[in-house]
Amino acid sequence: MTSPQRAPGGFPxxxxxGGGQLARMCQPPAINLSLTLSVLSEAPDAAAAxxxxxxxxxxxxxxxxxLAFARDCDVVTFDHExxxxxxxxxxxxxxxxxxxxxxxxxxxxxxxxxxxxxTALGVPCPAWARVQDEGELAAFGDLHGWPVILKTPRGGYDxxxxxxxxxxxxxxxxxxxxxxxxxxxRVPFSRELAVLVARSPxxxxxxxxxxQTVQTNGICTEVLAPAPELDPSLAAAASQAAxxxxxxxxxxxxxxxxxxxxxxxxxxxxxxxxxxxxxRPHNSGHWTMDGSVTSQFEQHLRAVLDLPLGAVTPRAxxxxxxxxxxxxxxxxxxxxxxxxxxxxxxxVHLYGKGVRPGRKIGHVNVYGDDLDAxxxxxxxxxxxxxxxxxx
Numbered sequence: 001m002t003s004p005q006r007a008p009g010g011f012p013x014x015x016x017x018g019g020g021q022l023a024r025m026c027q028p029p030a031i032n033l034s035l036t037l038s039v040l041s042e043a044p045d046a047a048a049a050x051x052x053x054x055x056x057x058x059x060x061x062x063x064x065x066x067l068a069f070a071r072d073c074d075v076v077t078f079d080h081e082x083x084x085x086x087x088x089x090x091x092x093x094x095x096x097x098x099x100x101x102x103x104x105x106x107x108x109x110x111x112x113x114x115x116x117x118x119t120a121l122g123v124p125c126p127a128w129a130r131v132q133d134e135g136e137l138a139a140f141g142d143l144h145g146w147p148v149i150l151k152t153p154r155g156g157y158d159x160x161x162x163x164x165x166x167x168x169x170x171x172x173x174x175x176x177x178x179x180x181x182x183x184x185x186r187v188p189f190s191r192e193l194a195v196l197v198a199r200s201p202x203x204x205x206x207x208x209x210x211x212q213t214v215q216t217n218g219i220c221t222e223v224l225a226p227a228p229e230l231d232p233s234l235a236a237a238a239s240q241a242a243x244x245x246x247x248x249x250x251x252x253x254x255x256x257x258x259x260x261x262x263x264x265x266x267x268x269x270x271x272x273x274x275x276x277x278x279x280r281p282h283n284s285g286h287w288t289m290d291g292s293v294t295s296q297f298e299q300h301l302r303a304v305l306d307l308p309l310g311a312v313t314p315r316a317x318x319x320x321x322x323x324x325x326x327x328x329x330x331x332x333x334x335x336x337x338x339x340x341x342x343x344x345x346x347x348v349h350l351y352g353k354g355v356r357p358g359r360k361i362g363h364v365n366v367y368g369d370d371l372d373a374x375x376x377x378x379x380x381x382x383x384x385x386x387x388x389x390x391x
Contacts, residue, residue, distance in 0.1 A: 003072045004038040004054035013038055014301060015070055017060050018079025019046030021351035021360075022281050022297075025289070027051050029298035035305075039079075040069045048079070050352045063090045070096045077253060077304045078280055081108045082155070099201070099252040099304040100279045107249055108279040111182045112153045121248055123241050124273045126260075127185040133175055137183055138168040144185040150174070151182040162218065187273055189260035193227055194284035195242040198254045198299040201306045205246055206299065207239050208292060208312045213258070213284050219360070222378065223321040225287045225314065228371065231270050234261065238272055245277070254300040256282035283323070283363075288312075290347045290365040291319025316367040322378035324362040327387035330355040339364075339381050346381055361385075 004013050011034045016023040019041030027048070030037045038054040039046075049055035058065035060083045067090055070076050075097045088102035107114040115128045127144045131137040141148045150171055152161035164186065165171055174181060192213045199205040209226035227235075242257045258276040285296035294302075294310030302309055329335070332350065339346055343366075350362035364381045366374045383389040 002054070002056065004036050007034055007036050009034070011035055012074035012305060013054075013072060014304065015040065015073030015076040016048070016079050017066065017069075017076060017083055019043070019048040019055060020079045021047045021353070023048035023079040024051055024351060025281070025286075025349070026297045026301060029295060029301055033298065033301060033307075035301060038069070038073055040066065047352045060084075060087065063087050066091065067094055070094070075099060075304050077300070078105075081105060081279060097304075100255070101250060101252065104249045104251045105279055108255075108277050110153050111151055111276075112180065114277055115182065115184075117249070118245075118274055121244065123245065124271065126187050126273050126275075129183050130180050131183045132180050134168040134172065137171060137175075137181075140183045141168065147186055149184040149186055151184065153180065153182055160218075187260050187262065189273075190263045190270070191227075191261050192275070193230070193238065193259045193261055193272070194223075194282070195238050195257040195259065196254065196282060196285040196288070196296060197242045197246055197251075197257070198296070198303045198309055198312075199246040199251055200303045200309060201252050203247070204309050205243055206294075206309045206312050207242060208285065208288060208296075209314060210235050210238060211284055211287065219323070219325070219358075220283050221323050221325075221382070222375070223284055223287050224371070224375070225291055225319040225321070234270050234272060241274070251279060253279065253303045254281045254285065254296050255279045256284055258284070283360075286349070286363050287319040287321040287365055289349060291315055291367045314367075317369050318371045318374055319365060319367040320371070320374040320378040322364045322382035323360055324350070324364060324382050324385045326353075326355040326357055326359040326361045327385065328357065329387055332361075332385065335385055339384060343377055343381065346377065348381070 013036045016039045019039050023039045024047040037052050039048045039052045040058045041049040041055040066087050077099050091098050118125050129140045147164050147166045150163045150165050194211050196208045212224040212227035213220050214222035256278040259272045259274050262271045264270045281296045281300050288295045293313045347365040353361045366377045
């Protein structure tokens with residue numbers, strides 16, 4: 001592998017394992033921070049490889065390839081959470097700083113480990129159990145009610161690896177693999193929220209305003225920042241829980257805590273339970289690229305290098321992010337030009353990915369004073385890219 005070209009002045013090289021859009025969106029703030037990025041990319045045309053000069057092709061599953069890449073970096077972080085334990089341990093054994101640390105990353109990689117640790121810390125969670133067969137699943141469903149949410153402990157994202165089942169027999173194909181699964185009660189939530197936090201190795205931490213995420217078919221399609229009409233006591237409790245997790249799990253970098261808001265009974269205050277953890281920049285934080293003084297990508301680079309964290313102050317009362325999904329047309333540039341002319345305040349972030357129906361290929365941000373108008377602008381732009389509107 002060719003070594004990355006270091007910037008003069010002693011500025012460090014940050015290595016990112018994985019060449020997806022999260023690594024790609026770290027490049028602009030890296031330039032502004034005078035840093036050099038190097039990305040271990042899955043392919044020469046991966047999203048990050050198109051914009052990062054140092055993007056050697058290699059596999060995150062291959063210990064030797066990862067070590068050869070990492071030896072030219074001052075710190076290593078991740079575009080995704082699927083790096084095997086043996087690869088992470090090899091990095092640690094080689095004395096290469098890794099953020100987040102493997103001990104913390106486990107709780108984003110393994111949902112059973114995450115549930116156990118959160119429960120031990122007293123963080124609110126849905127009722128859950130480790131189930132090995134249909135009998136254990138049936139017992140859980142009979143106790144907590146049907147339907148049940150069933151998850152594969154590793155590898156699931158964007159609705160994959162998650163099922164809503166009404167009977168234990170519906171999980172027979174998953175149990176046939178012989179692996180334990182995570183069963184959870186189906187929570188009667190009113191909406192989904194996310195808390196985005198950054199923490200550095202020296203324990204400095206920062207929390208952005210809590211946002212509302214809107215899901216369509218298991219994929220986040222819209223983010224409202226901040227979450228409208230959020231109860232102040234719930235906001236304080238959820239933010240404090242996220243900071244507690246950061247310290248207790250020794251998380252470094254940017255991470256997201258996805259939560260369900262549960263309506264209060266009889267007009268009482270709402271409560272929440274934690275749904276998932278993500279130990280990397282997160283889709284719920286893309287609004288920060290234009291709506292916050294410091295974006296999640298800049299903050300992540302600051303955090304993994306133990307630089308002072310930036311301000312997380314919003315630039316406007318509201319920011320709306322709309323995810324752009326692929327449609328039937330793969331020529332995006334004419335659409336891009338039309339939207340920029342139609343809405344000069346629109347911020348478009350495309351990921352350099354080939355278009356497939358339903359695939360995340362980018363997002364748009366708008367910010368200002370009128371939430372309803374912002375939602376309409378973001379929705380129109382996302383729909384126009386997908387081809388579901390034509391004006």
